[in-house]
Amino acid sequence: xxxxxxxxxxxxxxxxxxxxxxxxxxxxxxxxxxxxxxxxxxxxxxxxxxxxxxxxxxxxxxxxxxxxxxxxxxxxxxxxxxxxxxxxxxxxxxxxxxxxxxxxxxxxxxxxxxxxxxxxxxxxxxxxxxxxxxxxxxxxxxxxxxxxxxxxxxxxxxxxxxxxxxxxxxxxxxxxxxxxxxxxxxxxxxxxxxxxxxxxxxxxxxxxxxxxxxxxxxxxxxxxxxxxxxxxxxxxxxxxxxxxxxxxxxxxxxxxxxxxxxxxxxxxxxxxxxxxxxxxxxxxxxxxxxxxxxxxxxxxxxxxxxxxxxxxxxxxxxxxxxxxxxxxxxxxxxxxxxxxxxxxxxxxxxxxxxxxxxxxxxxxxxxxxxxxxxxxxxxxxxxxxxxxxxxxxxxxxxxxxxxxxxxxxxxxxxxxxxxxxxxxxxxxxxxxxxxxxxxxxxxxxxxxxxxxxxxxxxxxxxxxxxxxxxxxxxxxxxxxxxxxxxxxxxxxxxxxxxxxxxxxxxxxxxxxxxxxxxxxxxxxxxxxxxxxxxxxxxxxxxxxxxxxxxxxxxxxxxxxxxxxxxxxx
Amino acid sequence: xxxxxxxxxxxxxxxxxxxxxxxxxxxxxxxxxxxxxxxxxxxxxxxxxxxxxxxxxxxxxxxxxxxxxxxxxxxxxxxxxxxxxxxxxxxxxxxxxxxxxxxxxxxxxxxxxxxxxxxxxxxxxxxxxxxxxxxxxxxxxxxxxxxxxxxxxxxxxxxxxxxxxxxxxxxxxxxxxxxxxxxxxxxxxxxxxxxxxxxxxxxxxxxxxxxxxxxxxxxxxxxxxxxxxxxxxxxxxxxxxxxxxxxxxxxxxxxxxxxxxxxxxxxxxxxxxxxxxxxxxxxxxxxxxxxxxxxxxxxxxxxxxxxxxxx
Numbered sequence: 001x002x003x004x005x006x007x008x009x010x011x012x013x014x015x016x017x018x019x020x021x022x023x024x025x026x027x028x029x030x031x032x033x034x035x036x037x038x039x040x041x042x043x044x045x046x047x048x049x050x051x052x053x054x055x056x057x058x059x060x061x062x063x064x065x066x067x068x069x070x071x072x073x074x075x076x077x078x079x080x081x082x083x084x085x086x087x088x089x090x091x092x093x094x095x096x097x098x099x100x101x102x103x104x105x106x107x108x109x110x111x112x113x114x115x116x117x118x119x120x121x122x123x124x125x126x127x128x129x130x131x132x133x134x135x136x137x138x139x140x141x142x143x144x145x146x147x148x149x150x151x152x153x154x155x156x157x158x159x160x161x162x163x164x165x166x167x168x169x170x171x172x173x174x175x176x177x178x179x180x181x182x183x184x185x186x187x188x189x190x191x192x193x194x195x196x197x198x199x200x201x202x203x204x205x206x207x208x209x210x211x212x213x214x215x216x217x218x219x220x221x222x223x224x225x226x227x228x229x230x231x232x233x234x235x236x237x238x239x240x241x242x243x244x245x246x247x248x249x250x251x252x253x254x255x256x257x258x259x260x261x262x263x264x265x266x267x268x269x270x271x272x273x274x275x276x277x278x279x280x281x282x283x284x285x286x287x288x289x290x291x292x293x294x295x296x297x298x299x300x301x302x303x304x305x306x307x308x309x310x311x312x313x314x315x316x317x318x319x320x321x322x323x324x325x326x327x328x329x330x331x332x333x334x335x336x337x338x339x340x341x342x343x344x345x346x347x348x349x350x351x352x353x354x355x356x357x358x359x360x361x362x363x364x365x366x367x368x369x370x371x372x373x374x375x376x377x378x379x380x381x382x383x384x385x386x387x388x389x390x391x392x393x394x395x396x397x398x399x400x401x402x403x404x405x406x407x408x409x410x411x412x413x414x415x416x417x418x419x420x421x422x423x424x425x426x427x428x429x430x431x432x433x434x435x436x437x438x439x440x441x442x443x444x445x446x447x448x449x450x451x452x453x454x455x456x457x458x459x460x461x462x463x464x465x466x467x468x469x470x471x472x473x474x475x476x477x478x479x480x481x482x483x484x485x486x487x488x489x490x491x492x493x494x495x496x497x498x499x500x501x502x503x504x505x506x507x508x509x510x511x512x513x514x515x516x517x518x519x520x521x522x523x524x525x526x527x528x529x530x531x532x533x534x535x536x537x538x539x540x541x542x543x544x545x546x547x548x549x550x551x552x553x554x555x556x557x558x559x560x561x562x563x564x565x566x567x568x569x
Numbered sequence: 570x571x572x573x574x575x576x577x578x579x580x581x582x583x584x585x586x587x588x589x590x591x592x593x594x595x596x597x598x599x600x601x602x603x604x605x606x607x608x609x610x611x612x613x614x615x616x617x618x619x620x621x622x623x624x625x626x627x628x629x630x631x632x633x634x635x636x637x638x639x640x641x642x643x644x645x646x647x648x649x650x651x652x653x654x655x656x657x658x659x660x661x662x663x664x665x666x667x668x669x670x671x672x673x674x675x676x677x678x679x680x681x682x683x684x685x686x687x688x689x690x691x692x693x694x695x696x697x698x699x700x701x702x703x704x705x706x707x708x709x710x711x712x713x714x715x716x717x718x719x720x721x722x723x724x725x726x727x728x729x730x731x732x733x734x735x736x737x738x739x740x741x742x743x744x745x746x747x748x749x750x751x752x753x754x755x756x757x758x759x760x761x762x763x764x765x766x767x768x769x770x771x772x773x774x775x776x777x778x779x780x781x782x783x784x785x786x787x788x789x790x791x792x793x794x795x796x797x798x799x800x801x802x803x804x805x806x807x808x809x810x811x812x813x814x815x816x817x818x819x820x821x822x823x824x825x826x827x828x829x830x831x832x833x834x835x836x837x838x839x840x841x842x843x844x845x846x847x848x849x850x851x852x853x854x855x856x857x858x859x860x861x862x863x864x865x866x867x868x869x870x871x872x873x874x875x876x877x878x879x880x
Binding site: 060062063065069070071073074075077078322 | 611655657658659661662663666771832836839848849852853855856
């Protein structure tokens with residue numbers, strides 16, 4: 001059944017053509033169409049396309065006021081003509097000819113739809129939302145899990161672009177469609193940072209507002225509408241809570257506290273993540289930090305009886321690795337960040353005497369002072385993340401999804417935790433050299449961690465993940481309000497690009513060059529729950545809706561115990 | 570055998586002959602004593618006639634022909650014309666081009682009928698001839714054919730219950746609801762034209778008759794828009810109704826025309842022939858001219874056909 005014919009009064013080409021729509025038919029944005037063209041000597045070629053704009057005009061009206069003469073007074077004859085602009089998605093067989101003018105245009109359904117969206121060519125088509133026709137739209141998983149490409153970048157205005165919601169929806173597809181994900185889904189580990197509010201701390205709880213309509217959409221996508229089955233939640237300790245570590249979370253009690261012991265702090269080289277401000281790199285503070293870090297590694301000795309604590313002793317004194325010592329009287333036992341600061345001050349900026357050049361690396365005195373000032377500031381802001389005692393590191397193996405709540409931390413602390421965990425995840429994969437099991441990291445406000453300008457250890461880390469993570473099985477799902485403020489190396493390596501609603505000025509930037517002009521114009525108007533997705537295997541971006549989540553995104557949404565939200569579905 | 574050629578010159582060159590529309594055949598006496606009322610402007614009266622049909626035609630010389638006859642060159646033309654109608658449904662408030670009649674003619678002078686070579690299906694010319702070799706007669710014959718086609722459409726629509734406004738003077742003087750609409754004024758039919766200058770917008774003169782016997786017809790002047798500071802013939806059109814109608818019907822038509830036609834007057838910034846070129850007629854002409862096909866394409870097809878036919 002045809003919807004119209006290819007417009008003949010304008011040139012058609014291999015990128016786009018226009019369809020004049022029949023009186024009894026319509027085409028709306030994102031509709032998929034196919035037109036078959038008989039090519040002399042080559043047989044029939046099917047051109048598939050997607051509607052990017054729909055238009056209508058009075059034929060016969062040459063002046064604007066003719067509209068009234070035609071529609072109002074009826075004194076002038078004029079015919080309504082409706083047409084639709086179509087962007088070509090595919091030509092099959094691949095013979096790049098334009099469709100014939102006057103060619104019959106039909107809706108692409110069934111097999112033709114699969115062809116239009118390249119679903120027939122996808123190795124592992126993973127549903128990522130619903131098209132305007134209510135059927136799933138797919139991405140080729142090979143372009144996410146590292147086979148052919150990796151990473152996802154999500155942009156959009158805060159609040160209405162639903163970046164995090166989409167990221168979680170995508171994760172749910174990834175974890176819920178083992179039939180498609182296959183081997184890559186085995187022992188898949190996801191690290192999610194909750195940077196704002198407590199939105200992501202309810203992923204394992206059913207949503208009381210979940211509706212049957214949403215359940216239908218989930219059924220189409222082939223995933224049971226359930227909350228995430230395997231989630232572990234982590235939060236930093238509440239500051240000044242004394243010896244009892246209480247998670248710094250308002251809404252929920254069953255959250256584990258995470259912290260690093262001084263020993264872990266030294267071994268994992270976390271000091272540099274305290275100096276992540278872009279200005280730190282400029283004034284050589286990072287150089288001092290590196291120097292101090294390596295010195296700490298050499299000097300740190302475990303203390304008997306105080307797990308996790310260390311003392312600093314000159315390696316010349318002959319303590320071996322794994323040695324346990326009793327602190328000498330008067331010797332400083334480092335149990336927290338404050339201890340580090342005090343100990344380092346003795347080497348770097350002693351009250352009486354000269355700084356030790358082995359620790360300062362002979363930088364200028366002002367630089368050392370700046371280092372110490374920042375270290376003292378860090379003591380106040382993130383000091384409580386360093387705690388003696390048993391290890392309280394985040395155990396990413398405990399559940400499939402590990403949510404780390406850093407929303408209550410100062411920005412410095414957020415960067416510290418993100419840096420430390422990224423380094424840990426990456427180092428682990430670097431060590432094993434194996435792509436599997438995959439490790440996915442979801443990080444919002446990427447512009448904070450990998451800004452376009454300046455240098456920082458976290459930015460270096462993220463660029464490293466973007467460039468090498470694909471082959472190591474570390475995949476970044478990064479989100480940001482404005483892609484133009486994120487390091488281009490990170491963006492360029494994302495094979496899947498997604499945007500929700502964009503700021504009008506932002507939409508015009510070159511970072512969104514992958515969108516069609518019409519999609520850019522629309523990106524200013526997208527409603528929550530609608531995203532534009534670009535993937536390497538389809539030459540045009542697709543607009544998809546994703547359904548309401550079956551998990552709670554706020555405390556108020558959590559269904560009561562015994563409340564069967566899925567009853568009657 | 571004599572060969573038929575397309576003249577190298579573009580069709581626009583050569584004798585430009587505009588057949589005289591304003592001067593109808595058999596002009597005769599004018600009688601201003603028709604209506605029994607003072608010789609004063611009369612306001613239009615709209616009787617809410619539901620269906621108004623506007624009939625018009627357009628024509629184009631597609632190519633000039635030359636028959637290379639042993640007796641000497643014989644001139645000819647190829648022309649296309651389109652006649653059609655817009656029906657304005659005043660209850661539905663919409664207009665539609667309901668009739669389109671397109672015809673192509675090849676005319677030769679000196680009584681020679683052109684032997685047209687095979688042409689594409691969309692470009693079929695009928696052959697005809699005129700007796701003399703005056704280029705003006707060729708065009709007149711062609712123009713008459715168009716007027717005849719217009720008249721056929723006008724009669725059909727009038728008989729089907731439309732009030733027909735036919736562009737130009739009346740062609741058929743039959744008894745139906747129909748009027749001729751003359752936009753330009755080469756001469757005045759009134760012995761005293763003072764009243765024309767006094768007409769306000771949407772007013773008409775009383776009726777007068779032109780001609781005698783079977784060519785007798787009613788006529789009146791209507792001003793479409795207030796003249797303002799313009800000359801006294803600004804915005805004036807002359808209307809005609811068949812002499813076969815009874816006077817009461819003609820008065821109805823005349824009153825109606827003075828009320829309805831001003832509603833359709835075109836605006837000077839939109840139409841170079843404003844206000845006389847009525848909006849539906851202008852649209853119809855545009856539509857019909859479009860249907861004549863692309864002039865360049867037609868000329869090329871003719872040249873190709875005639876060159877090929879001789880080979």
